[in-house]
Amino acid sequence: MLPTMMFVIDTAGLVLRLFLLLPIYRIKVNFLDFVRYAKMMNITRQLRPSLAKALMPTAMRAMSADSKLVELTMNEKTGIATVTMNRPPVNSLNLELLQGLLKAFEGLEDDRKCRGMILTSSSPTVFSAGLDIMEMYKPKPDRVKEFWTTLQDVWLALYGSSFPTVAAINGHSPAGGCLLSLCCEYRIMCPNYSIGLNETKLGIVAPKWFMSSMLGAIPYREAELALTSGRMFSTDEALKIGLIDEVASDKADAIAKSEKFLSQFAKIHPIARKLTKLNLRHSALEWMQENKELDLNIFISFVGQPIVQKSLEKYLEGLKAKQAK
Numbered sequence: 001m002l003p004t005m006m007f008v009i010d011t012a013g014l015v016l017r018l019f020l021l022l023p024i025y026r027i028k029v030n031f032l033d034f035v036r037y038a039k040m041m042n043i044t045r046q047l048r049p050s051l052a053k054a055l056m057p058t059a060m061r062a063m064s065a066d067s068k069l070v071e072l073t074m075n076e077k078t079g080i081a082t083v084t085m086n087r088p089p090v091n092s093l094n095l096e097l098l099q100g101l102l103k104a105f106e107g108l109e110d111d112r113k114c115r116g117m118i119l120t121s122s123s124p125t126v127f128s129a130g131l132d133i134m135e136m137y138k139p140k141p142d143r144v145k146e147f148w149t150t151l152q153d154v155w156l157a158l159y160g161s162s163f164p165t166v167a168a169i170n171g172h173s174p175a176g177g178c179l180l181s182l183c184c185e186y187r188i189m190c191p192n193y194s195i196g197l198n199e200t201k202l203g204i205v206a207p208k209w210f211m212s213s214m215l216g217a218i219p220y221r222e223a224e225l226a227l228t229s230g231r232m233f234s235t236d237e238a239l240k241i242g243l244i245d246e247v248a249s250d251k252a253d254a255i256a257k258s259e260k261f262l263s264q265f266a267k268i269h270p271i272a273r274k275l276t277k278l279n280l281r282h283s284a285l286e287w288m289q290e291n292k293e294l295d296l297n298i299f300i301s302f303v304g305q306p307i308v309q310k311s312l313e314k315y316l317e318g319l320k321a322k323q324a325k
């Protein structure tokens with residue numbers, strides 16, 4: 001009887017604290033929110049041991065991700081998910097890889113246990129080679145539409161994710177690869193690789209939302225110089241201008257540093273963190289929501305230009321020639 005009463009009093013006290021701590025958000029707090037909040041505030045230890053145990057899962061779980069192109073694991077203890085791009089040889093972002101990423105990000109958005117996400121690559125030398133040029137070279141009308149729409153959705157899901165995100169950049173990261181990392185809140189990169197939005201070097205133009213993603217990381221002047229010249233930065237150069245936040249010695253170190261970055265949010269109210277992030281990113285996200293169709297039409301007409309097709313052809317030839325050497 002006494003333990004039950006103590007438990008009821010404990011729980012009532014915690015619920016009261018929860019309401020007192022949340023007055024500004026006008027949020028309906030249900031039991032699951034309470035459990036989540038309690039875990040986040042590290043107050044489950046004050047509950048009955050059996051309940052606390054039930055709230056603290058332990059193992060590492062491989063989550064269902066149909067696509068072999070994307071591996072998703074969840075550390076049940078920390079709530080940190082790792083999303084690994086796995087499309088050899090260079091993780092070029094074709095429709096199927098983008099669909100796999102979208103599914104993973106949307107799944108994590110729905111997963112109440114998710115406290116953060118690390119995006120990385122299974123390749124030993126490439127994070128992502130950016131958009132698969134074959135999706136834009138002599139494109140099929142229906143597929144290229146789906147391709148671009150999926151890229152927009154991936155950007156919306158990642159840039160606008162409610163959970164904190166880190167890119168563990170364990171290899172080269174040009175163009176679309178750089179974009180994925182820029183959608184994350186923090187970038188940790190391994191040494192001696194390159195990163196940047198190099199679109200002008202291909203004779204193409206980075207869309208407005210690629211540019212605004214870069215402007216979220218580096219000052220306007222640096223971005224203008226980098227974007228117009230299509231400059232790729234070495235790991236050290238990227239650190240100097242703030243395009244990345246930290247350098248890691250190798251992938252394992254990048255993951256460890258990513259986990260450390262994400263762990264700081266255990267002490268931050270999750271809704272306060274999420275609203276702050278989404279407020280900061282609001283205008284870019286809203287622009288995309290309102291202009292998806294316009295952006296798609298611009299892309300379709302742009303890649304349909306003979307001069308753009310010629311540039312892509314030349315660039316592809318250059319890549320193949322490099323391979324042949």
Ligand SMILES: CCCCCCCCCCC/C=C/C(=O)SCCNC(=O)CCNC(=O)[C@H](O)C(C)(C)COP(=O)(O)OP(=O)(O)OC[C@H]1O[C@@H](n2cnc3c(N)ncnc32)[C@H](O)[C@@H]1OP(=O)(O)O
Pocket residue numbers: 089090092125126128129130131132133134172174175176177198199202204205206207298299302303319320322323
């Ligand atoms: C007015 C406003 C209008 C706006 C309208 C919008 C316009 C369109 C915007 C489109 C934005 C585009 C974004 C992009 O991401 S474009 C892609 C840019 N990517 C690159 O430039 C990277 C190219 N690749 C590399 O530099 C290297 O491959 C890399 C450093 C990544 C790795 O080098 P590595 O030596 O390890 O590997 P290889 O070069 O030998 O490559 C292996 C094979 O992979 C093929 N490959 C490489 N990258 C791509 C790619 N992006 N797409 C497709 N295929 C790629 C390469 O050809 C090799 O193939 P083979 O083995 O068959 O020879």
